[in-house]
Amino acid sequence: MDFGFGAEDEEFRARAREWLTGHLVGPYAQAAGLGGPGSEHEAVAERREWERELGRGGWIGLGWTDPATGRRGAYGQRAATLTQQVVWAEEYARVRAPGRVGHIGENLLAPTLIAYGSQEQRDRFLPGIARGEELWCQGYSEPGAGSDLAGVRTAAVREGTGYRVSGQKIWTSLAQEADWCFVLARTEPGSRRHAGLSFLLVPMDQPGRIEVRPIRQMSGTSEFNEVFLDGAVAEEVVGGEGNGWQVAMGLLALERGVSTLVQQIGFAAELERVLETYVSGAGAGAGGGGQGASSGDPVLRDRLVRQWAELRTMRWNALRTLGSSPDAAGADPGAPSVAKLLWGGWHRRLGELAVAVRGAAASAGPQPWTAGEPYALDEAQRLFLFTRADTIYGGSDEIQRNIIAERVLGLPREPR
Helix, strand or coil: CEEEEEEEHHHHHHHHHHHHHHHCCCHHHHHCCCCCCCCCCCHHHHHHHHHHHHCCCCCCCCCCCCCCCCCCCCCCCCCCCCCHHHHHHHHHHHHHCCCCCCCHHHHHHHHHHHHHHHHHHHHHHHHHHHHHCCCEECCCCCCCCCCCCCHHEEEEEECCEEEEEEEECCCCCCCCCEEEEEEEEECCCCCCCCEEEEEEEEEECCCCCCCEEEECCCCCCCCCEEEEEEEEEEEEEEECCCCHHHHHHHHHCCCCCCCHHHHHHHHHHHHHHHHHHHCCCCCCCCCCCCCCCCCHHHHHHHHHHHHHHHHHHHHHHHHHHHHCCCCCCCCCCCCHHHHHHHHHHHHHHHHHHHHHCCHHHHCCCCCCCCCCCCCCHHHHHHHHHHHHHHCCCCCCCCHHHHHHHHCCCCCCCCCC
């Protein structure tokens, strides 16, 4: 496939670069490079205001298309082709702009509403996301239903035109900051597995009915949360009552494309910093003591070259996937699982490489540790610890392989 950038794309690049240069100043510039995976706690207030700045500039929701009119830019955002969306992602990563706090709403909920929601729901929720004013989190996983999502037990009881939702969700990113949560809940009493589920939209500001508890991780930060719902009010159901499994799986199928390429641009920047450490032999670092890996180490060099080659392979696979049907109904059912298997293992190995090139210095903290005080991690250490979970969250490797085997290859289902 031809995925080159034309003259219009380069004009778009110039506009994007000019806008970023003019707006990534002051507190936004101080937040540059902060707030990525494993660092969601950093500069939250600045990044939330940056989200609004992006909204004012029309840079949120570049790929959205109004299904009623087929028009891009229908919700106040700039219209952009697929290649221009990639251009924007490249420029955003190039300047290391602040980590997005609105990506769940923009990249997960919005495409789902466009595919499955009513026109009233699109008109109600998409403009707020496009302005950077309403943040979302995802209420899927539960303590007993993580990768096996069909086991959800959170229940929703019909009350008037809405629902009362009770249950517990876990590993909920950005729940502390979110204004809304899309929740997969069981609306048919006594139903099992995929039947009887609904995709509900729940406002988070419900004191006494919704409690958010951060989960402290071994990296010292709290990226994820437990969310307890005790009779919380759900105002909307997407796709109709009882069709939650179809909508939830459609969302996962839509979790690809340009957002996957954006993720890979971030991976490339992380790999570049690991390579710089390797070439410079800077393993002694701020932690002191140890000796860095020499750039002449053939084993590490081979691992780094392989890491670079695998990232290029993932990029071409993502581009190939983009060439398939863009809607959930016609999407390759194995594409999300293949992508998750590729990037989960790749990113975990990058974390291992990040500390390997540091040598013994990677085992020391950047500042002396004092009993009873929080410890600090440098970038390589945080990358290593956070990426241990990459092959588990978002659907474990084992689950992804089962999906590929059963839904794509047609192999017999695993006995239960």
